[in-house]
Amino acid sequence: MNSFPLYFILRMQHSGKIFIFLAKIKESILERTVLGMGNAFIALDFETANGKRTSICSVGMVKVVNNEIVESFYTLVNPFDYFSQTNIEVHGITPEDVIDAPSFEYVFPYMMQFIDKLPVVAHNAAFDMNVLHQSLKQLNIETPSMIYFCSYQLAKRTIDAYRYGLKHLMKHYKLDFHGHHDALNDAKACAMITFRLLKHYDNLQSMLQIYGKNLKDKG
Template identity: 40%
Template sequence: MNYVAIDFETANSSRASACSLAAITVENGKIVRSAYSLIQPPVLKFDYWNTKIHGITVDDVVDKPTFAELWDRIRPHLEEKIVIAHNASFDISVLRSMLNEYGLPHPAFRYACTVDIARRVWTDLDNYKLPTLAKRFSIDFEHHNALHDARTCAMIALLARADTKASSFLHLTDMMEIAVREF
């Protein structure tokens, strides 16, 4: 199982307002790398509700690197990889918006959603939100902390593989008929 689990938090309703990012690298079925950074969004406008959800404020990011400044360190971890996220449509749209905001090239990778995986593997749950899955599998978890969210996402894929006896991430997505999309 080789993939990278990502999670973004945003400053406001704009997808081009990433204020934190985490990436968890899984190789051969083990978490081998964790990365987290606060990000200075292109516009320092934080909505009340976003801050209430994740606790990140303007003061936390005013002296942090921009996404463009971090991109050269992030890109090798995504390029030509399988990327996963919980509610991937959100995180992938944030990544795309941030790349577009700074005029950065889009890397080539494939991605899948762990919400879709969880729905197919564990059909008995009331919902498939990260807190529900973290509780079900006794994962230490602080919701809307990008590092915790990405780590929990990575663990969901590992647990799904174990429960289905899939030999790889792509075998898991094939077995469960989960879409793996091109970025």
């Protein structure tokens, strides 16, 4: 096996500035990634500037292979839209924070490069997948074929818990959780919950046969 760098780096240039996504990777995980991606998936979270599904202001994603997070992706996004005070109070992102951030049209190809045809999970996927679908529709970008599932719905159908929000499920599994509504932190929490839920199934593919959906079916 060839040696691999300890870091995955993705550079994105926008308005003369370089945005760098840097995530430490364990070499042992990389080896397993090369050998097989059968139990790999992407956990995704969007934050929005206001109530409109087309107002993405941040994206967080993590890649999970064999129950371990191996890579991460995060960027602020300029929605070119107003910020509601309600949303600012939820995620803490302000108009000033995104002045120099890239548009979603610019970010999307890098997202797809990171996802690399893996299935995608989101907590309350109905929201996140609608955000993605509506944003692509507004930009006249064809909706890609993307298998996805919802960790919230999967948890409700798999375990008995007091409540099924991210914070409650992290507490259910006795996991530390800080920075709720930071897109990357939420994606990490979603990932940690998901690979624990998957232990109740033979494998990821068998679960997807039951609960998997395709984003392209949204039209």
